[in-house]
Amino acid sequence: MKLFLASFFTKDIAKLFENFANQELKGKTVTFIPTASKVEKMAFYVNSGRKALEKLGLIVDELDVSTATQTEIAEKLQKNDFIYVTGGNTFFLLQELKKSGADKQIVEQIKAGKIYIGESAGSVIMSPNIEYVKFLDDTKKAPELENFDALNVVKFYTLPHHTNFPFKKAVEKAIAEYGNVLDLRPISNAQAVLVDDEKVDRVISVQKNKL
Numbered sequence: 001m002k003l004f005l006a007s008f009f010t011k012d013i014a015k016l017f018e019n020f021a022n023q024e025l026k027g028k029t030v031t032f033i034p035t036a037s038k039v040e041k042m043a044f045y046v047n048s049g050r051k052a053l054e055k056l057g058l059i060v061d062e063l064d065v066s067t068a069t070q071t072e073i074a075e076k077l078q079k080n081d082f083i084y085v086t087g088g089n090t091f092f093l094l095q096e097l098k099k100s101g102a103d104k105q106i107v108e109q110i111k112a113g114k115i116y117i118g119e120s121a122g123s124v125i126m127s128p129n130i131e132y133v134k135f136l137d138d139t140k141k142a143p144e145l146e147n148f149d150a151l152n153v154v155k156f157y158t159l160p161h162h163t164n165f166p167f168k169k170a171v172e173k174a175i176a177e178y179g180n181v182l183d184l185r186p187i188s189n190a191q192a193v194l195v196d197d198e199k200v201d202r203v204i205s206v207q208k209n210k211l
Helices: 011-021 035-039 044-055 070-079 090-100 102-111 168-178
Strands: 003-006 029-033 059-062 082-085 115-119 157-159 184-186 191-195 201-205
Touching (some): 003 011, 011 044, 011 191, 029 044, 029 070, 044 059, 070 102, 082 102, 090 102, 102 115, 157 168
Parallel strands (some): 003 115, 029 082, 082 115, 157 184
Antiparallel strands (some): 003 191
16 A cells, blocks of 8 residues: 655655655556545646646546546546545545545555555545544535545544645644544645555655755
């Protein structure tokens, strides 16, 4: 199981991913899921992430799980080399993953050894439950979400945008409320959590002189 969980997928973070993947990326394909951004007013990070992936030589194959057929979802997740899930509203993302059945298929692909890349909301959904990001995202944007149980791929809780505008105060609230009860992993936009198997994970940072 290999996961690369980031806050914001910049070109510098992409370099960290390149080292983590430890393989030739040029010409490889990535299933790019921008669904979380569909209910957000600002979604510049989607293009940033796409460009950063393309700069690595990856071929981006977009998949919006809120509109795609189950057949299309299954085909793209199975055939492409990597899975990338962008930022946006975590609750809407989880709602659409569950409705489409993509949640189970993503977990299946991860367990089969496919590298998963998460950005913000895409990182959060790997946790057992996403209630802890209620200060960062609006739960009302997911009216059909019955509960906050997430994909439960890891047992810790990635908390993106630590110390970064405009989420600084929201992240501090989440730490204040859940810091003593959950295994939170706060990461800034210049950090990522790397998971090499079920038991090993570590936080890495972009070198300051490269920011």
